[in-house]
Amino acid sequence: MTEYKTCNKCSYDILDSEGEVMEHECLTHKRMNDINTFQAHENEVYLRGTDEYGDDFQICFDSYNFIEWIDSEQLEYIKQQLTKYINEK
Numbered sequence: 001m002t003e004y005k006t007c008n009k010c011s012y013d014i015l016d017s018e019g020e021v022m023e024h025e026c027l028t029h030k031r032m033n034d035i036n037t038f039q040a041h042e043n044e045v046y047l048r049g050t051d052e053y054g055d056d057f058q059i060c061f062d063s064y065n066f067i068e069w070i071d072s073e074q075l076e077y078i079k080q081q082l083t084k085y086i087n088e089k
């Protein structure tokens with residue numbers, strides 16, 4: 001089973017040939033809590049909620065790109081990962 005290593009700051013998990021987290025400039029990492037709005041409008045998908053500081057926060061995706069990445073296979077994977085997490089708690 002592959003052991004994933006993840007940057008503690010930004011969750012980047014691309015590994016180098018030694019199996020360590022590849023050197024990188026940490027990505028902007030924001031956490032969205034309490035999602036309260038989902039909206040698909042024209043060619044964009046929006047999620048709104050609050051960030052790690054409790055401030056309102058919105059993220060906008062290109063709809064085509066979103067569908068390309070997040071389909072039923074990914075939703076199934078998210079469920080599997082969540083189930084694993086819950087069972088380990």
Ligand SMILES: [Zn+2]
Binds near residue numbers: 008009011012024025
């Ligand atoms: Zn990082």
